Amino acid sequence: MIREPVPRTVRVFEEGVLRTLRKHGMLDPGDAVLVAVSGGADSTALLLCLHRLARRLGITLVAAHLHHGLRGDEADMDEAFVRELCLRLGVRFVAGRADVRRLASERKRNLEDAARLARYEFLRETAASLGCRKIAVGHTLNDQAESVLLRFLRGSGEEGLSGIHPVLDNLIIRPLLERPRGQVQRYLTSLSQTWREDSTNSQLRLRRNRLRHELIPYLAKHFNPRVLETMARTAAHAREVAGYLGSVSRRTYQALRHGTEPDIVQLPARPLAGLHPAIGRRVLRLAIRDVRGSLKGITARHADELIRLCGSGTSGRSVDLPGMVTARLQFGELVLQRKTPGAPGLYRYELPVPGRCPVPEAGVSFSASLVSCANVPDAPDRSR
């Protein structure tokens, strides 16, 4: 049997993937790995590469493909493409189907978010049911750079700049995260492997595409030819700092927190106000999350307001946070508490006609006047 020599492009790519796998301890011998394959270049290369390395790594593969029910014939052909590829490689293939449009309207998400949620749910369930200990997904160095840049332009701190994690929950792994997209495509071409292009990319993700096709090439040309690698380094650095600040804050929060009642968190105000703001703000976010269940709509300004409240020392003062949470200073303690949902009869005001009636609880004021029937204006149409 004559073995063809492995092209240099292929060797370089696979050695790079092996380095990433080792550096982040992504795979152990004996692992069954579920590989997420859309049929695009990145995930096709991921499947092919892990398949070629499988014996050496001592792993077994299953490929999974989710049909999002969005792009008609084209999506059917993607599924057929992945099915045939798996057949040829001798890799077990699992196909799933989701109704992303329904999911999006049910959960009030945009299509892209809903598709991602559906995909990860499908992958986690499939992995669990098949006993796969790892789920491999095809994010590349370009995805990492794009994500860090977008977050930076939005003003994210360490958490956001941490970007795409190489390993998540010791379950999801991203073996291509240190490979540039150009290398991925050269790898496939060298192995005479085709892939599917997603024609809806440009509609679904306008901003991401502008970043990909305009901003990053522009930055590479005029500011930093190694912008992809620089962004990846920034992400690694941010992950490290976020990890450290997170662990200090969690320890501090646990040490300061009083009581164990659900929906109430009590923290001593003076020690809280004395913390370094980098930690104090994070401690408060942990407290708010415990009371509210999430941090949606909570900004740095809210944490700052609570720190000022603690510093003021005025017992009885309180601050309202979004999501029906009140923070009150009581005898040297900051008490965070969920408000009881506004039952009818919680407050009542008389509205004189004509006259005005302010409702401080709601932050609004009603005014009433008498008009003649003929002068009633058409109600503005708010139905849309």
Place this chain on the structure above:
Amino acid sequence: MIREPVPRTVRVFEEGVLRTLRKHGMLDPGDAVLVAVSGGADSTALLLCLHRLARRLGITLVAAHLHHGLRGDEADMDEAFVRELCLRLGVRFVAGRADVRRLASERKRNLEDAARLARYEFLRETAASLGCRKIAVGHTLNDQAESVLLRFLRGSGEEGLSGIHPVLDNLIIRPLLERPRGQVQRYLTSLSQTWREDSTNSQLRLRRNRLRHELIPYLAKHFNPRVLETMARTAAHAREVAGYLGSVSRRTYQALRHGTEPDIVQLPARPLAGLHPAIGRRVLRLAIRDVRGSLKGITARHADELIRLCGSGTSGRSVDLPGMVTARLQFGELVLQRKTPGAPGLYRYELPVPGRCPVPEAGVSFSASLVSCANVPDAPDRSR
């Protein structure tokens, strides 16, 4: 006497400056303030604004202008412009002169760096000699955003992303740091005040100008209309995180460091290797700076190498750092030490002719061959 009403643009600008002054505690009543005035829009607005607020703030002003000896007539006219402005306002004026070209060649800096060094030296000396407790300089929100973006694109961590500090050494203050450049120019126009444009800007600072005139407008248009404010927030956040990490690292370093010999730092290896990398790396940088005097040429990779050395536990192993510093693991201690300067006789090798002679201490290899006189090539000209 009839007082003209203050235009809205002027009021908004000055209220913004007052907010910045208060927020950062920049000025105290009784302060004598040296204002750095180049004659450009930013510093002209700074002088005018502080002059208009001087009585209210209880401060007195001196204006200082440094002639860089670089742009001939144009620079002479800048100086004359500032002198006349001060005469009109009744502000004391101090002019200085520097030979920036000579300074650049003496200190091996580019012209821009040398000009900045000269300017701050002049300002500090002038402030000291006149008893000014503060030096006000005219950086704007745009300068802040540009600096944060440039550092981000180069891959800086918190220290770099901290950008331009509102207050430095409790001496240098930047009252315009939260005002966008557009507001500065509208302020001057509203007060019918002209300014000088620096025609060499475009030559001196190509990259900075591309950032200013291309990248930032592009980002504001397509990614974040409030990109200036977002970058300023990022800088404030990075300053906070850098401050916290710095203080933890300094405390840790002081607690771990053994001995007080100059030019030697000893740290126990096992506790060092056990630190969170976000702190461990910073502790090592403090140690390296103590031994070397600076961190020039020291990267994250060097600190990582030392952490690996500490983790290895192999007594006697050592790592060489740039700048003649050796790190050696000795009986559980990491010993950082400056090598004795390479006195003659420190090492000696014979170079056979023809032949090769590697010099491992210097990391180079010399090779010698015999050539005929006629074939001696012209020496490459390294003089430029």
